[in-house]
Amino acid sequence: MSSARDDIFAGVRRSLGVIGFEAPRLDAVRNRLTSAPAGPVPARGKKPPAERIEVFVQEAERTHASVAHVASSVDAPIAAARFLLANNLPANLRMGSDERLSAMPWSEAALDIRVGPSAGDDLNAVSYAFAGVAETGTLALLSGSENPTTLNFLADTHIVLLHANDVVDDFESLWTRLRQRFGRGALPRAINMVTGPSRSGDVEQILLLGAHGPRRLHIILVGPD
Amino acid sequence: MNVRTTSPAFKSNAHVALEDGQLQRALANVEVRFVEGRAEAAKRLPEFESLRDAARDLKDHTLAHLDLYLESFERKVTESGGQVHFARTAEEACAAVLDICTARRARTVAKGKSMISEEIGLNETLEAAGLSVIETDLGEYIIQLRKEQPSHIIAPAVHLNRDDVEAEFRRHHRHLADERDLSQPVHLLAEARAVLRERFLSADVGLTGANFLIAETGSVVLVTNEGNGDLCQTLPKVQIVLASIEKVVPTLEDAATMLRVLARSATGQDMSAYTTISTGPRRPGDPDGPEEVHVVLLDNGRSAMLGTEFQDMLRCIRCGACMNHCPVYQAVGGHAYGWVYPGPMGAVLTPSLIGVDKGGHLPNASTFCGRCESVCPVRIPLPRLMRHWRERQFERRLTPATARFGLGFWGFFARRPALYRIATGMFSRALALAGARAGRFASLPLARDWTLYRDMPAPQGATFQSQWRAGARKVNGRNIR
Numbered sequence: 009m010s011s012a013r014d015d016i017f018a019g020v021r022r023s024l025g026v027i028g029f030e031a032p033r034l035d036a037v038r039n040r041l042t043s044a045p046a047g048p049v050p051a052r053g054k055k056p057p058a059e060r061i062e063v064f065v066q067e068a069e070r071t072h073a074s075v076a077h078v079a080s081s082v083d084a085p086i087a088a089a090r091f092l093l094a095n096n097l098p099a100n101l102r103m104g105s106d107e108r109l110s111a112m113p114w115s116e117a118a119l120d121i122r123v124g125p126s127a128g129d130d131l132n133a134v135s136y137a138f139a140g141v142a143e144t145g146t147l148a149l150l151s152g153s154e155n156p157t158t159l160n161f162l163a164d165t166h167i168v169l170l171h172a173n174d175v176v177d178d179f180e181s182l183w184t185r186l187r188q189r190f191g192r193g194a195l196p197r198a199i200n201m202v203t204g205p206s207r208s209g210d211v212e213q214i215l216l217l218g219a220h221g222p223r224r225l226h227i228i229l230v231g232p233d
Numbered sequence: 234m235n236v237r238t239t240s241p242a243f244k245s246n247a248h249v250a251l252e253d254g255q256l257q258r259a260l261a262n263v264e265v266r267f268v269e270g271r272a273e274a275a276k277r278l279p280e281f282e283s284l285r286d287a288a289r290d291l292k293d294h295t296l297a298h299l300d301l302y303l304e305s306f307e308r309k310v311t312e313s314g315g316q317v318h319f320a321r322t323a324e325e326a327c328a329a330v331l332d333i334c335t336a337r338r339a340r341t342v343a344k345g346k347s348m349i350s351e352e353i354g355l356n357e358t359l360e361a362a363g364l365s366v367i368e369t370d371l372g373e374y375i376i377q378l379r380k381e382q383p384s385h386i387i388a389p390a391v392h393l394n395r396d397d398v399e400a401e402f403r404r405h406h407r408h409l410a411d412e413r414d415l416s417q418p419v420h421l422l423a424e425a426r427a428v429l430r431e432r433f434l435s436a437d438v439g440l441t442g443a444n445f446l447i448a449e450t451g452s453v454v455l456v457t458n459e460g461n462g463d464l465c466q467t468l469p470k471v472q473i474v475l476a477s478i479e480k481v482v483p484t485l486e487d488a489a490t491m492l493r494v495l496a497r498s499a500t501g502q503d504m505s506a507y508t509t510i511s512t513g514p515r516r517p518g519d520p521d522g523p524e525e526v527h528v529v530l531l532d533n534g535r536s537a538m539l540g541t542e543f544q545d546m547l548r549c550i551r552c553g554a555c556m557n558h559c560p561v562y563q564a565v566g567g568h569a570y571g572w573v574y575p576g577p578m579g580a581v582l583t584p585s586l587i588g589v590d591k592g593g594h595l596p597n598a599s600t601f602c603g604r605c606e607s608v609c610p611v612r613i614p615l616p617r618l619m620r621h622w623r624e625r626q627f628e629r630r631l632t633p634a635t636a637r638f639g640l641g642f643w644g645f646f647a648r649r650p651a652l653y654r655i656a657t658g659m660f661s662r663a664l665a666l667a668g669a670r671a672g673r674f675a676s677l678p679l680a681r682d683w684t685l686y687r688d689m690p691a692p693q694g695a696t697f698q699s700q701w702r703a704g705a706r707k708v709n710g711r712n713i714r
Binding site for chain 2: 011012013015016017019020021022023024025026028033034036037040041044045046047048049050051052067070071104124125127128143144146151152153156157158160161162178179180183186193194195196197198199200201202203204205206207208209210211212213214216218219220221222
C-alpha cells in the first residue's frame with residue numbers, strides 16, 4: 009500500500025499535470041524562496057525615524073495599547089512602577105534573563121522582581137521587544153530565556169520595553185532584521201507579533217479586552233539615546 | 234464523513250431560521266461589526282486593492298507549484314525538529330492525531346479554533362477514545378457547551394445573544410456561586426477566562442489550526458485575538474497543528490501580504506492582536522514552549538480540486554468576509570447551510586468536499602448579487618463557481634423537476650427573441666390589468682413562497698426591452714434620450 013504522503017503528492021501532480029522535477033518549475037520555486045520578493049508594502053510606516061516612531065505610537069494606541077516614553081533605560085523601572093500604581097496594581101513584575109532588563113535599577117523603583125517563565129500566577133510581566141513595526145503598531149517578541157513566551161500571554165498586565173532604534177517601518181524590515189540575526193530560512197522557536205491587548209468579540213460581537221491574554225498592554229519606548 | 238450534515242435540508246433549515254426571532258436579533262450584529270469594520274479598514278489603507286491582487290497572484294503561484302512548496306515546508310519542519318504527518322482523508326487525520334495523543338498517554342487536549350478539526354469531526358473521535366477535549370476560543374467554548382457546530386468560520390457563536398451564553402454558563406459552571414452577576418458580556422468573558430485558565434495549565438496536548446504555513450522556514454502562522462491559540466501552542470508538552478495542504482505560502486514576505494488582507498477582511502482590524510510564527514519545538518535553553526511539534530497536513534479532496542474550475546476556491550484564507558456580506562447568510566445564519574462551512578465560500582466548498590448530491594442546495598442559495606466576490610481578499614469568483622455547481626447539478630439531473638421544467642420553459646422563449654418579446658409583453662400587460670386596482674399582488678400562483686414575505690408590485694408601463702428600444706431611459710425620474 010502506498011503511503012498517504014506519496015498519494016497526496018501524486019494526486020497534486022496528477023491534477024496539475026506535472027511530474028515534479030520539471031526544471032522551470034524547480035527554478036521558479038527556488039527563485040521565490042531565495043529572492044523572497046515583497047508584495048505591495050504600505051507607505052504608512054515608511055518614514056524618517058522620528059516620524060516613524062510617531063506612526064508606531066499612533067497605531068499602537070488605536071489598538072488600545074498605552075505608550076510611555078523614557079529618555080534612557082535607567083528611567084524605565086520608574087515608568088513601569090508609575091503605570092502599575094496608576095492602575096492600582098501590585099508593585100511586582102516577572103521578567104526573563106534579558107541583560108538589558110537585568111541591568112536596570114528595578115529596586116530603586118520599589119518593584120519586586122521575579123525571574124523566569126510564568127506558571128500562570130503572575131499579575132504583571134515585563135519583556136524587552138525585538139522590534140516594533142510602525143505600519144500597524146505591532147511588537148515583535150522572540151522566544152527564549154531572555155524573554156519567555158509565557159510572559160506574553162499569562163500575565164494580566166504586560167509591560168513591553170522597546171528601544172526607539174528598534175522601531176522599523178514595516179513587516180519586510182522586520183524580516184530583514186530577523187534574517188540578519190538568525191540567517192536565511194532559520195527562525196527562533198516563536199515570534200509573537202502582538203498588536204494591542206488580548207480581546208474577544210464572541211459575545212454579541214462587542215469588543216472586550218482581556219480574553220485569555222493580557223488585559224493591558226503598556227509599551228515603554230526607550231531612547232533613542 | 235464524521236460530521237453530521239443537514240445540507241440536503243437547506244430549504245427547511247432556512248425557513249426555521251427566518252422564523253427564529255432570537256437568531257435574527259443576533260445576526261443583526263454581523264452588519265455592524267464586520268461589514269462596517271472591513272469598509273473602514275480598507276479605506277484606511279491606500280494599498281489595499283493592490284494587496285488583494287498580490288494575494289490572489291501569490292496564492293495562484295503557490296497552488297501551481299504546490300507539490301514543491303509542500304516538500305520545502307516538510308523539509309524545513311523536519312530540520313527544526315518537528316514532524317509532518319500526511320492525511321488523505323478525514324479519518325486518516327483523526328487517526329494521526331489520536332495516535333500522537335495515545336502514544337503520549339495524553340488525557341486532555343486544549344484546542345484553539347480550527348475549522349479543519351470541525352471538517353474532520355476530530356472532537357468526536359478523541360472523545361470516543363476517552364480523551365477530554367476543551368475548546369478554548371470563547372465562541373467555540375460556548376458552542377461546545379451547547380453541543381452545536383460553529384455558525385460562522387471566525388465568529389462561531391455569532392448566532393447567540395448574551396442571555397444564551399449566561400444560561401449555558403450557569404448550567405455548566407456549577408462550582409460558582411448562583412447569585413453571581415453575569416448580566417454583562419464582560420462578566421461572561423471574565424468567567425470563561427478563569428475557568429479555561431485551569432484547563433490550559435493542565436492540558437497534555439495543545440491543538441490548533443494554522444492560518445498559513447511558510448515553505449521557506451517550516452513555520453506555522455497562527456492568528457488569534459484572544460491569545461488562546463498561543464496558550465495552546467505554548468503550555469502543553471505536545472503541540473499538534475492541523476492544517477490543509479493549501480495553507481502553504483512561499484516566504485515571510487508572502488505571509489506579510491496575506492496578513493495585510495486577512496484581518497482587515499475578517500474583523501476590520503489592521504492586525505489581529507496575536508500573530509505568531511512558530512518554528513519547531515523548544516530549543517536548548519528555552520524555558521517554555523512544547524517539547525514536541527507535529528504538523529498534520531490534510532488533503533480531504535483538495536488535491537482533486539487543483540486543475541479544475543474549482544481551483545480558485547483553494548485560494549480561500551477563511552476570513553469570513555463573503556458570509557458577512559451575503560444577504561442570504563445575513564438572513565438565515567450559518568447553521569442553515571448544514572455543514573461546517575457556511576455562506577458563499579461554503580456553498581462552493583461543501584459540494585466539493587461532501588458531494589453535490591448532498592451539498593447541491595447551497596450554491597442555489599445565492600442571488601448572485603456579487604457582494605461576496607467584491608470583498609473577497611483573494612478575489613475568488615464565488616458567483617461563477619456557484620454557477621458551475623448549478624450546471625453540474627443540472628447535468629446530473631439533481632435539480633428538482635419543477636425547476637428543470639421552469640428553466641426549459643424559460644429557455645424555449647429566451648432562445649427566440651421575437652417570441653420572448655411578445656410573450657413578456659402580453660404577460661406584463663395581463664399582470665398590469667389584474668393588479669391595476671391595488672397596484673400590487675399579495676399572492677401570485679407559482680410564486681407563493683416569494684409573496685409570503687412581500688408583495689409583488691404590478692407592472693407599470695411597457696416592458697424594459699420595449700422602453701430600451703424606444704430609447705427612453707429614465708434617470709432620477711426624468712426622461713432622457
